Structures are given as structure tokens and as C-alpha cells.
Amino acid sequence: AQKITQTQPGMFVQEKEAVTLDCTYDTSDPSYGLFWYKQPSSGEMIFLIYQGSYDQQNATEGRYSLNFQKARKSANLVISASQLGDSAMYFCAMRSGTASKLTFGTGTRLQVTL
């Protein structure tokens, strides 16, 4: 069975600082994909970044990067130069094998302060 664990229910970070949101996963399938989504207070789910299990380099999308450590089964999201608009819930998710469905973690609420 696939499982995603996000151990940080809430995080605080000061504006312009970097922050790391933790995500560990469990799957027995060698082929999988890892995703991060952002959910602001308005409620929509916004795709941020993707990492494939066979990708050699860590994924980056603007201020977002994914610190992928395959042996440790971790896929942490790094947000650089935090902005007030980054305050939101962040969800880590995984697609495993040929399945198209996503398994989500319970999320981390990030609060960016002045």
C-alpha cells in the first residue's frame, strides 16, 4: 500500500526566509511520482511541482524546489524567499506504479510572518 506522511501540522517562517516542508513516502513500486499542491484559504488546490522516481535531478519550479532523497524515501518541498502569499496548506501526494490515482498526506499549514 502507498502512504504519504507529513509530520509537521504547522510551520512558521519569516518573510524572505527559506522554509522546508517535510514529506516521506512508502511504496514498493519502483516507478512512482511525487507531487506537491498548495491550498490557500480560498480552498482551491494548486499544483506546484512534480518529481519522478527515475528523475536524476531534483525538480525546480521558480521559488519551489523538491529535495528528493530516494534512499530515505523523502520528498521535501523547499520554498525560497517566502512571501506572505505563500501562507497556505501544503499537501504532498504520490502516484505509484501504473495507478493514476493520488495518495495524499494530511498536509502542513504554513504561515509566513512579517
Place this chain on the structure above:
Amino acid sequence: DAGITQSPRHKVTETGTPVTLRCHQTENHRYMYWYRQDPGHGLRLIHYSYGVKDTDKGEVSDGYSVSRSKTEDFLLTLESATSSQTSVYFCAISDSGQAKNIQYFGAGTRLSVL
């Protein structure tokens, strides 16, 4: 933004009544999904569809049924709503032809069963 419309956006209903939620997409994507979001659980898959008239169960499918008679529409039905089905429901779409198979979400439907 992916063209996904969920209707209604908010609904209050009584226990025992049938409820149908609609998801409409304009992207011609093959896959469509229904998730529910509850505090402490993240998003959990209810049902998904991999084509017209092709559907399958997710991890929390009891009490729900789905139908997909057209590529663009995916309906979620609660045959006899219960208070435990009070939740926020998200529809998502993806094009399985893409290796990343990113799922894009609708704005959500907030359902209250009294």
C-alpha cells in the same frame, strides 16, 4: 487554469436525501476523479473514471456512486446522504498520456448533511 467547473459550490441537505454533484471539464482529459477532504485526512479518493462509462472505486467509495456518460461530465451521487458525508468534495482531471499525469482540481463543493 484548467477548465474544471464543479456545481453546486455549496449545498445543505438533510439526512436520507439523494444528492448529485457535477464536474464539468473543457480540457478533453480522459481521467476524472472525485475526492473528499476532511480535517486530519487530507484528500481521499472516492471514485475515478478512465473513460466514458469506465469507472472504478477509490479508498472511500461506500455510499457513493458515479456516472460518466460524456467525456466532459463526471457525476457523483450520494444515494442517501448521511452526516458522515459532510465534507468538501473536489473533482480532478488528468491526461494519462502525459508521463507526469498531473491532476488539476476544481474549486470544490462544500456539502453539509444535517
